[in-house]
Amino acid sequence: MITILGPTASGKTRLAVALALKLNAEIISADSRQVYRRMDIGTGKDLDDYCVEGQRVPFHLIDICEPGTKYNLFEYQRDFLAAYDLIRGRNRLPLLCGGTGLYIESVLKGYQLSPVPQDAALRERLSDKSLDELTEMLRDLKRQTGSAMHNRSDVDTPQRAIRAIEIEMGVLAAQRDKDEGRCMERSFPQINSVILGVDIDREERRKKITARLKERLEQGMADEVRSLLDEGISPEDLTYYGLEYRYVTEYVTGKITFDEMFQRLEIAIHQFAKRQMTWFRGMERRGFTIHWIDAMLPMDEKISQALSYI
Template sequence: MQNQKMITILGPTASGKTAVAAALALRTGGEIISADSRQVYRRMDIGTGKDLADYTIGDVKIPYHLIDIAEPGTKYNLFQYQQDFHEAYDEIRSRDKLPILCGGTGLYIEAVLGGYSLSPVPQNQALRDSLEGKSLEELTRMLVELKRQNGSNMHNRTDVDTAQRAIRAIEIETYNLEHPTPERQMPPVESLIIGINIDRELRREKITRRLKARLDEGMCDEIQGLIDGGVNPEDLIYYGLEYKFITEYVIGRTSYDEMFRQLEIAIHQFAKRQMTWFRGMERRGYTIHWIDAAKSMDEKVDAIEALMNQMQ
């Protein structure tokens, strides 16, 4: 059995964290558990940035988990993620392999590392009806107040970039206010946490370059195909970022240029919020060992292995 229980590799979008996780898995014989709230969906490949090619190095296919496990249009959530994470984690450990948790969804990462106990929150149609028509700004103010009442910091602000997501967040906070969550029951998971730190200007440049490349690769066609396959456009808009702005373009609500401009801004803001979450984790007591994204891949993996050896 590996002495190290788990390695966590986190970072903002476009930091190159998946390639680092795959290179580390190649060296250690480890397996990757994705911590991305949208890569769970099948057939949503380009827009979620699965970069599945990163999981093949030479002739070696790196095993990965919790990607392509849910149907587009469904609402996968944190409660389901915790259950699926522990199933994958226990299975990997049972085979004496090293689990490598990798992703940018800070809420998912912190929930499994901290062992938060959650319950499935049912839909509250009356509440939803009462919130219909409110602006995102109004909904966000309501959410902030509910979080204050709950003493809650466990809802990711990156998940409320649409009114639909904000309403779901309010639904969760309202439920938790009326049904206090029991004592934590999920075991916390011991992990060495690595952060991939990318210079802000380089990150902005990579985000813009990657957005152009993904549009060239057929991201609009991917979303049109999902709609043609029966997925409700409003369900795609719920997923935010690429799916929100490109769906609005595909169904004729915005022009291509307006879609690109708004989406580029939204992704930059998303990356900034991801970093804010990770800095918040540090304030909440998590030690993150930051590694410069500009280093060579060998240097990055060497640095992680050195930290692993220090922790043993």
């Protein structure tokens, strides 16, 4: 398998598509929000990028579940393996592409996971705690589990932090069960992958993020959120998805002005991209070799450099 990773606005999808055409590959998305149908502008699906000169590159794990649901890592591993086996069964090359470091690392490292159901009693106990308090609880749990599973990009709302705590507590329980010979984990195969990273200069990344945010707002990101609310999806469920959906929901429900929404969202996306790079650098410290390619190179040079690593 080939893996292409990078922060938001780095151009990783375009590189993946161009490389997939060269190598007869199919793309498996590693994006925690592009799994949701009708959440298109806010998640930056850019599905037109998968079509080049009339040729469409097959992609997987985009538009596979309904808004309002809480897709999780266990489900991603399951769906990844199904897509991976399907692509290999066609004698084609799987190409994993995305910016959700947790999803990428979970399949490259082969995390052994058990499903973690929602815990109503735990959620009730945590319901009045602040995001800072929840984040500290999560940090303590991670110290106990030794887990690299959650970083701040996963817990930017109280709902996401509570879900992360549920998962870490599930990991802790599974570790205890394993020690006592009672753990039933999903086995995960070892998948060998060349990892390519798209590296973009910080200032250039900031420019692209701001320009893309303006473009998405012009494309109707607020209308997309209104449409989802009109479907009956609650504002709380939409803010769970963080970033665009958090701040645009606050804007369309009248909690903040357009200018406040733009400023806060712009800052949040810049911070998110920085955390993505922190995760990828952490992967290198955890033993992964990432071959970095300059995002500003012409596409033919990026393709040539990528092929030299494969």
